[in-house]
Amino acid sequence: MSVSKSDLIKQLKLIYPNLLKKDLLKVFNIFLDEVKIALKNNERVELRGWxxxxxxxxxxxxxxxxxxxxxxxxxxxxxxxxxxxxxxFKKINEE
Structure with a gap:
């Protein structure tokens, strides 16, 4: 099973029902754009715990x-x- 951008937005909407879907989408797009910019500038992107x-x-x-x-x-x-x-790694490999 793969997870799409729209699936992630739906999950965020369930967690934060008081936020509008368009606002969640905008925040998610800003996040992805910042990751792209950092990688293009040869910087590493570290997401703690991930x-x-x-x-x-x-x-x-x-x-x-x-x-x-x-x-x-x-x-x-x-x-x-x-x-x-x-x-x-531990979370993925635990059964």
Whole structure:
């Protein structure tokens, strides 16, 4: 099962019934935008008890197309990585 943005907003609406849905959506979008901006500026985003998002640069390289065997140049690119906290790890793995 996956969780969508609208599902999260519905859960927030249940927890905070006195807030309007549009206000919850606005706050959630601001949160996501700030995370995007921080990651774009190569800053790490730490959410205590949950984990850390950080940017990692993959070096440029010469790779190979597995289907044809042809050499292909792969330019440098940036990836977003996530490292979960010990707390989240324990919660996910407890049964």
């Amino acid at each position: 984990g850390i998002f950080y940017q990692k640069t993959q070096k440029e390289r010469n790779s190979r197309n597995p289907k044809t065997g042809e050499r292909v140049y792969t330019p440098e690119k940036k990836n977003i990585n996530f490292k979960m906290s010990k707390e989240l």
